[in-house]
Amino acid sequence: MIDLEGTAVSAEERELLRHPLVGGVILFTRNYLDPAQLTQLVADIHALRTPSLIVAVDHEGGRVQRFRQGFSELPAARRIGHEFDVDPRKGLDLAHTMGWLMAAELRAHGVDLSFAPCVDIDHGVSFITDRAFHSRPEVVAQLASAYAHGMREAGMAATAKHFPGHGAVVADSHLTLPVDRRELIDLDGDLMPYRRLIANGLPAVMVGHLLFPAVDDAPASLSRQWIRDVLRGRLRFQGVVFADDLSMGGAAEAYGDVVTRAARALSAGCDMLPVCNRREAVARLLDRLKVTPEPASGLRLIRLHGREHYTCEELRSRPEWQRARGLLEACAATPALRLGAEER
Numbered sequence: 001m002i003d004l005e006g007t008a009v010s011a012e013e014r015e016l017l018r019h020p021l022v023g024g025v026i027l028f029t030r031n032y033l034d035p036a037q038l039t040q041l042v043a044d045i046h047a048l049r050t051p052s053l054i055v056a057v058d059h060e061g062g063r064v065q066r067f068r069q070g071f072s073e074l075p076a077a078r079r080i081g082h083e084f085d086v087d088p089r090k091g092l093d094l095a096h097t098m099g100w101l102m103a104a105e106l107r108a109h110g111v112d113l114s115f116a117p118c119v120d121i122d123h124g125v126s127f128i129t130d131r132a133f134h135s136r137p138e139v140v141a142q143l144a145s146a147y148a149h150g151m152r153e154a155g156m157a158a159t160a161k162h163f164p165g166h167g168a169v170v171a172d173s174h175l176t177l178p179v180d181r182r183e184l185i186d187l188d189g190d191l192m193p194y195r196r197l198i199a200n201g202l203p204a205v206m207v208g209h210l211l212f213p214a215v216d217d218a219p220a221s222l223s224r225q226w227i228r229d230v231l232r233g234r235l236r237f238q239g240v241v242f243a244d245d246l247s248m249g250g251a252a253e254a255y256g257d258v259v260t261r262a263a264r265a266l267s268a269g270c271d272m273l274p275v276c277n278r279r280e281a282v283a284r285l286l287d288r289l290k291v292t293p294e295p296a297s298g299l300r301l302i303r304l305h306g307r308e309h310y311t312c313e314e315l316r317s318r319p320e321w322q323r324a325r326g327l328l329e330a331c332a333a334t335p336a337l338r339l340g341a342e343e344r
Helices: 011-017 035-047 077-086 088-107 137-153 184-199 224-234 258-268 279-288 295-302 312-317 319-331
Strands: 024-027 054-057 059-061 159-163 204-207 240-243
Touching (some): 024 035, 035 054, 077 088, 088 319, 137 184, 159 184, 258 279
Parallel strands (some): 204 240
16 A cells, blocks of 8 residues: 555556555545545546555544545544543444544545544553543443444444554654563453454454564564464454554564565565555565465455445535534533542
C-alpha cells in the first residue's frame, strides 16, 4: 500500500499503481482539497485496476482525521469513553453513530477503508492518549464493537489497531521501537478488545511496531509468533493483517533495509504493507522484493472493498446523518464529570 504526492495521480504514480505488488493507496491531508476533488481522485485510482485498488485513510477523529473541510469534525475516542462513563447506553450509541458517520462520509467519496477503531488500552503512559476509548479493557471492547458495527452498516470494514497493544509503552513507534517487557499472560486485558471483535467477524487488524521480548525477539509486525501463533492461532482471526507503516522508526530500527522488513513481515503473516512518505523505498521494494502471492491473502483483501454507498447529497438528506450531526453537536460540548466512590 503506497501513498501519493499530491491531489491527483501523476503519470509516474499511475505506473507504480499498476505494479502487481501494489494493492492499495493510503491518502493523507496533502491529497485533499475539497469533496469533489477527493471523489474524483478516488475514482481515478479505482479505475486503474481490476479488481480495483483499496483506497484507505487514517480517519479516526480527534487529532487523527485527514479530511476536515467538508467533513464532520469527529470526536476523539476518549470523548466517547467519557460519555460512556456518564451513561453507558448513551456512550454505546455515540460510538455506534460516530462509527457510522465516519464511514458513511468517507464512502460517499468512494474511500474503501479507514484504519479504525484504535483499541489500545489507555495505561496512562502512551502517546496514544485520547485516541484510546478508555483505560478499562471491557469498556474498550464494548465501545470498539459498537463503533465497528456502525462502520459495517455504512458499508466499511473495520480495522482494529495497534495489535497487540500500544497503550503500555512510552516510546512513539513513529520514531523508535517501543519495548513492552510484560509476559504474554499479562496482556489479556490488551487482547480483550480483539477477542470481542474477532468473535463478531472483525475484517482487519493492523499490527504495531512493538517489541515484546518475553514473547518474541522480533517486533510484532514482523513476528510469526504474534501473527500466526497468537493472532491467527489462539485468537482465531481470519481477516486481513496489515503491518503498520514500514517507513516508521519502529520498523526501520528493527531491520534497516525496507526489502528485508517487507519480506520478514510477509513471512510472518501480514497481507498488506503500507510504505508511506518514502518514494525511494517504494521503488526499491517494487524492484527487489521477490514474493509469490498467496491466493488466500488476495481473497481476504478483496473483502475490504467498500460496499454500496450514498452520494454526498443523498447522505445529507438521510435522517441517520441528521441524527448523527445532532449527536456530534452535543458531543462538542464540555463532557459532564461524575466521580465514582473510588475516585473521590
